[in-house]
Amino acid sequence: MFGPLPRHFFLTSGAGDATTGLNAFDAALLDAKVGNTNLIKLSSILPPAAEEIEPYLLLQGSMVPLAYGELVAYEPGAVISASVAVGIPEDPTSAGLIMECSRFGDATICEEACREMVREGMEVIRGLKIREIKSISATHTVKRVGAVFAAVVLCP
Amino acid sequence: MFGPLPRHFFLTSGAGDATTGLNAFDAALLDAKVGNTNLIKLSSILPPAAEEIEPYLLLQGSMVPLAYGELVAYEPGAVISASVAVGIPEDPTSAGLIMECSRFGDATICEEACREMVREGMEVIRGLKIREIKSISATHTVKRVGAVFAAVVLCP
């Protein structure tokens, strides 16, 4: 209802390290190329027929709708991961589903968990055929305070 | 400031069960008929003179402003509830107030708690006369992972 339906999307991810949780998260956003924008977290639906595009430089300060997974950790040496997956339905008039996940450890389990959540949501719960699942992750070994971030960004 | 002031609203609620928290929450949104949209959580004010309408099929993928209560639980057999209440002021130039609540147990206490929070916010804190309080709840007995959701959706 807010403005027009997003028609494009891209996947991005990043990691950051700093002296505080907010600064680490901000550094992860910069690493993911969305750091100078105002993120608005959505509950995670891909509009029907939205097309994937390459990440591009978003207008600084603009308000950007997206779905994301993130994790901030304060334990130097810890490995942290965040993933996001988006299911593209066979039927272009159906919406797709975005799922996110984060964990201590590498991204393998995390990204597969997102993909499996997309399968359950689209195939089991909605009875939709999936054409493809796209996913992306970030992994980071904490130095001081670390943050990981993985997102599906919705664009005009 | 975002776009025009919402002029209509509806109440809705739902419950879902799945193998993960995100999938259960997604199933609850589908049950509440807002599942294929991008929810944007608001801090909970009903614009002045907004009129109640019947829930309708929202455009898939659209960004939908709303206020909601929700609860996700991982304990099979547990009963969980979420409620939301909205106070309509006597004076149509005043804003209304939306309050949300969730708990383990049935919805009776939960929904009454929301209604009481609306009374405190409108009568005690704002000194406004209330014309009517509308409320809705969802209750669910968890099978695997369960979710309940109750919302006031703001519409154009």
Added chain:
Amino acid sequence: MFGPLPRHFFLTSGAGDATTGLNAFDAALLDAKVGNTNLIKLSSILPPAAEEIEPYLLLQGSMVPLAYGELVAYEPGAVISASVAVGIPEDPTSAGLIMECSRFGDATICEEACREMVREGMEVIRGLKIREIKSISATHTVKRVGAVFAAVVLCP
């Protein structure tokens, strides 16, 4: 991407006390003069060249993008604080950074922590020169349930 880029901003803060956390938070928003609006929380960037204005009466029920820190506490007698700081870059084509913080105790440490996070984010992480850091706090001694709130509100 949501509508036009905000061109103005103001800082505000407030505190409230009530019988529930939601009512206390709502009272703090009213005290900060943003209480009858629908707040949409952003990830905290000041658009380039945005100008500070005096807080003004926002349209009731409108959707208001902002970055904020808040704390709700249930311990009568406790002192709680929330702060927010925004860094204005020397270069008017660069975005500024907003950071928020809250804690038990007075606002001195809290507000300085926000300012330091702005310095780290702008100078260390982005390599930007800061022209000025503006900050604001709220402090409150809890009576029943207390809430504090400090925000940078983005305006058209």
